[in-house]
Amino acid sequence: MDKELCGCRVIHQDKVDSARIKELDPDEIEELSQLFKAFADGSRLRILQALAIQEMCVCDLAALLEISESAVSHQLRFLRNLKLVANRREGTILYYRLRDQHVTALLAVALEHLREGQPAIV
Amino acid sequence: MDKELCGCRVIHQDKVDSARIKELDPDEIEELSQLFKAFADGSRLRILQALAIQEMCVCDLAALLEISESAVSHQLRFLRNLKLVANRREGTILYYRLRDQHVTALLAVALEHLREGQPAIV
DNA sequence: TTGCTATATGAGTATCTGTTCATATATTCA
DNA sequence: TGAATATATGAACAGATACTCATATAGCAA
Numbered sequence: 471m472d473k474e475l476c477g478c479r480v481i482h483q484d485k486v487d488s489a490r491i492k493e494l495d496p497d498e499i500e501e502l503s504q505l506f507k508a509f510a511d512g513s514r515l516r517i518l519q520a521l522a523i524q525e526m527c528v529c530d531l532a533a534l535l536e537i538s539e540s541a542v543s544h545q546l547r548f549l550r551n552l553k554l555v556a557n558r559r560e561g562t563i564l565y566y567r568l569r570d571q572h573v574t575a576l577l578a579v580a581l582e583h584l585r586e587g588q589p590a591i592v
Numbered sequence: 593m594d595k596e597l598c599g600c601r602v603i604h605q606d607k608v609d610s611a612r613i614k615e616l617d618p619d620e621i622e623e624l625s626q627l628f629k630a631f632a633d634g635s636r637l638r639i640l641q642a643l644a645i646q647e648m649c650v651c652d653l654a655a656l657l658e659i660s661e662s663a664v665s666h667q668l669r670f671l672r673n674l675k676l677v678a679n680r681r682e683g684t685i686l687y688y689r690l691r692d693q694h695v696t697a698l699l700a701v702a703l704e705h706l707r708e709g710q711p712a713i714v
Numbered sequence: 715t716t717g718c719t720a721t722a723t724g725a726g727t728a729t730c731t732g733t734t735c736a737t738a739t740a741t742t743c744a
Numbered sequence: 745t746g747a748a749t750a751t752a753t754g755a756a757c758a759g760a761t762a763c764t765c766a767t768a769t770a771g772c773a774a
Contacts, residue, residue, distance in 0.1 A: 481750090498703075510632040523610065527603055530604050540766095559771085580628065580698065581620075583675075601720090660735090663732070666732075684742065
């Protein structure tokens with residue numbers, strides 16, 4: 471049922487209505503924001519960018535980022551849960567890799583945005 | 593094999609080296625993670641998605657999201673600083689819009705990733 | 715078994731973040 | 745001028761989060 475808009479002013483009801491119709495559902499918003507959180511941290515970003523080049527194991531990533539292996543492992547679990555990375559075992563070593571090309575696609579678009587930085591009039 | 597490098601174990605020095613060469617510089621990593629933070633919160637995500645459809649003013653966005661106008665204004669400042677949104681004034685009303693197509697591009701790739709959810713063998 | 719290595723995980727903690735509240739600024743109109 | 749409206753901003757606080765530390769697990773080899 472309709473919740474009353476508890477004192478919220480609305481100037482353009484038509485815009486609010488049309489926006490509401492096209493809104494993503496709450497579950498999708500939650501999943502989306504979780505996905506973007508993966509890229510919203512320097513350590514995870516560097517891990518993803520490194521894995522975009524080649525598969526790597528936990529301790530190599532730790533050496534690259536100069537943070538503890540535990541920290542890397544925690545972040546890899548985060549990325550694993552989001553299905554962004556996967557691993558394969560070789561003896562005691564786990565090699566991590568990106569699961570699909572979406573990671574590199576997202577990074578590419580984001581870098582493109584950044585590099586338009588100072589718009590000299592587009 | 594195992595080399596001591598400031599206390600960090602390294603199993604594949606060659607991989608670490610090649611990853612280090614291709615690393616983005618720290619400023620770029622910082623900017624990138626800031627950019628992705630814009631999408632890493634439900635409220636901001638909903639604002640961006642609404643503005644992808646049409647320009648909207650602060651109080652309409654507040655009504656749509658059912659949060660305070662102050663909260664929306666804070667988030668819009670965040671998005672403005674990242675050059676993701678811009679506004680135009682008409683009297684006392686500020687209409688916000690997306691600044692370029694990168695926002696929708698990022699959302700599209702992210703949704704594509706989500707919707708491959710359960711991979712039936714890729 | 716025992717020991718060693720590589721990684722995973724839970725708890726604790728300091729920092730970060732998104733909100734609300736109170737107040738300030740900007741524009742329009744009487 | 746002064747009131748009303750729309751938005752911006754600073755402070756403060758609750759909740760989230762990324763790290764460290766200690767410990768656990770898994771595989772390999774003697």
